[in-house]
Amino acid sequence: MTMKTFKLRIYPNATQRLQFERNFGMCRFVWNELLNMQTKRHENGGKYVNEFGMNYLLKPLKQEYPWLKEADATSLLGVSHNLHLAFQKLFKAHAGYPKFKAKRFARPAYRSNAVNGNIALVDEAHIRLPKVGMIRFRAGQLPKGKIKTATVVRSRVGKYYVLVAADVEISSWQNADASVGIDMGVADLVITSDGKKYVTKRFDKALAKKKHYWEKRLARRRRQAEKEIAWDKQLKVVAPRQLSDFKNYMKAKVMVAKYSEKVANQRHDYLQKISTELVSKYDVIKLEDLKTKGLLRNHNLARAIANQSWRELRLMLEYKAAWYGKKVVSVLPYKTSQRCSKCGYDDGKHELNVREWTCPRCHTHHDRDINAAKNILAA
Numbered sequence: 001m002t003m004k005t006f007k008l009r010i011y012p013n014a015t016q017r018l019q020f021e022r023n024f025g026m027c028r029f030v031w032n033e034l035l036n037m038q039t040k041r042h043e044n045g046g047k048y049v050n051e052f053g054m055n056y057l058l059k060p061l062k063q064e065y066p067w068l069k070e071a072d073a074t075s076l077l078g079v080s081h082n083l084h085l086a087f088q089k090l091f092k093a094h095a096g097y098p099k100f101k102a103k104r105f106a107r108p109a110y111r112s113n114a115v116n117g118n119i120a121l122v123d124e125a126h127i128r129l130p131k132v133g134m135i136r137f138r139a140g141q142l143p144k145g146k147i148k149t150a151t152v153v154r155s156r157v158g159k160y161y162v163l164v165a166a167d168v169e170i171s172s173w174q175n176a177d178a179s180v181g182i183d184m185g186v187a188d189l190v191i192t193s194d195g196k197k198y199v200t201k202r203f204d205k206a207l208a209k210k211k212h213y214w215e216k217r218l219a220r221r222r223r224q225a226e227k228e229i230a231w232d233k234q235l236k237v238v239a240p241r242q243l244s245d246f247k248n249y250m251k252a253k254v255m256v257a258k259y260s261e262k263v264a265n266q267r268h269d270y271l272q273k274i275s276t277e278l279v280s281k282y283d284v285i286k287l288e289d290l291k292t293k294g295l296l297r298n299h300n301l302a303r304a305i306a307n308q309s310w311r312e313l314r315l316m317l318e319y320k321a322a323w324y325g326k327k328v329v330s331v332l333p334y335k336t337s338q339r340c341s342k343c344g345y346d347d348g349k350h351e352l353n354v355r356e357w358t359c360p361r362c363h364t365h366h367d368r369d370i371n372a373a374k375n376i377l378a379a
Contacts, residue, residue, distance in 0.1 A: 001167040002323060006143040008127065010152075010160045016132045020152055020160065023131070024108040026071040028101045030079045033061060035098055038087070048087065054080035072130040074113040108154040114147045119164070121147075127162065137162070144168050156257035172325035179284040181377025183336070183369050186304045187355075190274060190313070191369040193377040198274050203266040204307055211259040218252035225249050267309055275316035279326050285317055286376050289330040331379040340364060341374035 012020060034054050041049065049057070058076055062068045068076070089095035112119060118130045121143060126134050129150060145168035153161045181193035190198040225246040232240035243249060278285060290310055296302045314328075321328045339346050340359040350357060350368065358365045 001145075002170050003148070003165055004145070004168045004170070004323075006139065006141055006164045006166065008137040008139040008143075008162045008164060010127070010135045010137045010162050012132065012135050012160055016135060017160070019132050020154065021108075023071050023075060023110050023152070024106075024154070025103070026068055027075055027079050027110045028103065028106050029065075030058070030061065030068070030076050031083060032100050034080060034083055035100060038083075051080055051084035054083065070131075072110070072112050074115060074118075074130065075110040077113065078111040109151060111149055111151040113149055119147050119150045127164075129162065135162075155261060157254055157261055170323045173280060175283050175325075176281055178282050179286070179377060180278070180282040181331075181373040181375070181379075182278070182285060182287040183373040183376060184288060184290060184308065184310050184313070185369055186301060186308065188369060189308055190278075191373050192278075193370070193373040195367075195370050197369070200304075200308065201266075201270055202304075202307060203263045203270075204303075207259050207263055211256060211263075214252050214255040214259070218249070218256055221246065221249040221252050267307070268312070271309060271313045271316055275313060275320055279317060279320045279324060282326070284327045284329065285321065286329045286331050286379065287314060287317070288333040288336065288376060290333060331376050333376075336375040336379070337368055337372040339375055340366065341371045341378065 034057070037057070038049060041047070055077055058080070083098060086095075086098040090097055112130050118128070120128050122128055122134055124142060125136055125138070127137050127150075128134050129152070143164045143166050145166040147164055147166045149165045151163040151165075153163065155161065183191045185191060185200075187200060188197040189200045222243070225241075225243055228246075229241055229243070292305065292310060295305050298305075314330075318328050320326070335346060338349055340362065342364045343359060343362040345359055345361040347357060347359065355368050356366065357368065
């Protein structure tokens, strides 16, 4: 059995949207309360309270704040679980101390656990969720198997989604008895050792003009709104307006987020298609272990490199390979583009504008990227 997540676009009514928003806020409130408790205990020399201890503290917290009982109970248990994981990363991975969540910046999401059939597919167009009941949805692929959790998320443009995690039985694909080396680049996104190139698609440039149109208006409307807020404070208005009270500003903000989301969706879809094709064709996939953080310091190529999403593609290849019984191997990219794949001669470092070169020893003419892919396969 393999855990697989299905993304469903849901269409809640006004009452259900209100319940979602309240649940988002309650989970954020509980996170801040538990984190504050842990911080105070540390300052006073107390010991860390583990996940089970935090679960036990939810009961007195509900007695102090009765409105917390309106939230899905399992979603509050998910908060203590996530906070425990955050502290585990602090102790083991040194990821930094957990932060308090502000309403402006916190991701609007909460996770419910499947208990006694509280999460279930009613039919091909409706799903039942705790506290909100039946909701209409649309999806490219219906959830299968035993449902474990459901995570409700609201995007920046106001769309609601539910991520359903379920245990499914995935049958392995037939072995192709083939291996491939993959070189990742900027001019071409993926270059295989077989000589096939998957071109780079600049989705961000295709929508750049439309997005910039609304970015200019967003900046202008924000400046105007901040001036009016400052006037309210000078006049000592009892309840000065907030940025969210200005409808034109909020409209521009949503439009900018809309185009950003569209670019991300297009890029994600393109990477899904490439990764599925590679996993279906090859049993062993070797790719470069690129350090993107260092490459982004090149300001001439930083935007193009960020658009490639090499890390996202690698993650897709890894989890799909695990599903279907294939293998993904990471290789150090040391000298892969300057060493001859035929005789092994090191021709020295080549500038980025050198896309083809001839080996001085064996006189083999190389395409820079395909040669690198062949060296990755042989590594």
